Amino acid sequence: MMRSLWTASSGMISQQTNVDTIANNLANVNTVGYKKESAEFKTLLYQTIQEKTTDNNGNPKPTSAQVGLGVRNSAISTYYTQGPLQETGNTYDFAIQGSGFFMIQMPDGSVGYTRSGSFNLSMGSEGMVLATSSGNPVLDVNGNKIVFGKEYDPAKLTVDANGNFCYPDEKNNAQPIDITIGVAQFNNPAGLLKSSDSIVKETAASGEAVWGVNALANANVTIKQGYVEGSNVQTADEMVNLIVAQRAYEMNSKIITASDEMLQQANNLR
Known part of the structure; x- marks a missing residue:
């Protein structure tokens, strides 16, 4: 007993x-x-x-x-698993359709990863920085901050399905400006370490992050502008x-x- x-x-x-x-x-x-x-x-x-x-x-x-x-x-x-895509109409809201994570620079200099693509533009000394609601910069495919110079009008920037930022030329045709949103993938996403603000960190169980994996290299991954991914x-x-x-x-x-x-x-x- x-x-x-x-x-x-x-x-x-x-x-x-x-x-x-x-x-x-x-x-x-x-x-x-x-x-x-x-x-x-x-x-x-x-x-x-x-x-x-x-x-x-x-x-x-x-x-x-x-x-x-x-x-x-x-x-x-x-x-x-993939959550439903919710249209917001906001220019700097992005959703990943497929596997992968956005790369975020944390305050301590490390890299965090998230599926939450609700971003904003933050004014910095270098220009307009794409950042999360907490002010953490979003990284490109090379692991650098995404910064837009003063020559760009924020309202005219667009992103194609490959994650490339585009800006209209003299004929109003969107042209890439050599800035691409970084997307990282893991062999075992279930092994990632969770922290606040929907940020996850790399661990030995998750394996090393594979950077720069986007729609250009993986046909199953696309970026949707004006959408966010809802909870599954x-x-x-x-x-x-x-x-x-x-x-x-x-x-x-x-x-x-x-x-x-x-x-x-x-x-x-x-």
């Missing part, structure tokens, strides 16, 4: 983490570029009660007697998962109550 108390408590702790993960998904259902997370579980160690079991005649049985000691969270996986969270699915997690938590709590009642009856034996 004491074993059942600890086993059930491990189930309650694990399901609480599951509920926390679902709550985070629902909280970010409208967050641009957010990717759904899912809690995964694994069993704990087993306790062997009998290595060899026999029947009444002493004949060995083909199975041993082992009791599980509960469950724990093994991982919280992120699903980098499905509210209905998350509500069903929440009900399942709540019922699992409730069943584990009932196991604790039943074990407590059994211990109480044992203590009251005369």
Whole structure:
């Protein structure tokens, strides 16, 4: 009975983490570029009660007697599936259709990666800098800040499907200006380290970032101007998962109550 108390408590702790993960998904259902997370579980160690079991005649049985000691969270996986594209009409909103991440220069000089393409122009000493809402510069395919000189009218800049910035010539035809939005890809995006503002960082589990992978090199990756990528969270699915997690938590709590009642009856034996 004491074993059942600890086993059930491990189930309650694990399901609480599951509920926390679902709550985070629902909280970010409208967050641009957010990717759904899912809690995964694994069993704990087993306790062997009998290595060899026999029947009444002493004949060995083909199975041993082992009791599980509960469950724990093994991982919280992120699903980098394509989210719906939402039209905003803003000139400096961009969405990646396909795999990949925008590259952002962090305050400490490192490179962060994000699927959120809601950018703005920030006035700097070098010119107009394409930056996130937090003021972090967006990088091009060469890992440099995207800066536009004073000769460019911000309202006339456009971006083609390959991520190339274009500006109209004398005949009002859009021409590339040798600036391309940088897109990075990873062999294992699920291994990326998450931080605030929808920024992820490279880790040993994710592998090194492959820079400069854009629509010119990968036909499955395109840039959409005037769009942002919405969250890939499905509210209905998350509500069903929440009900399942709540019922699992409730069943584990009932196991604790039943074990407590059994211990109480044992203590009251005369």
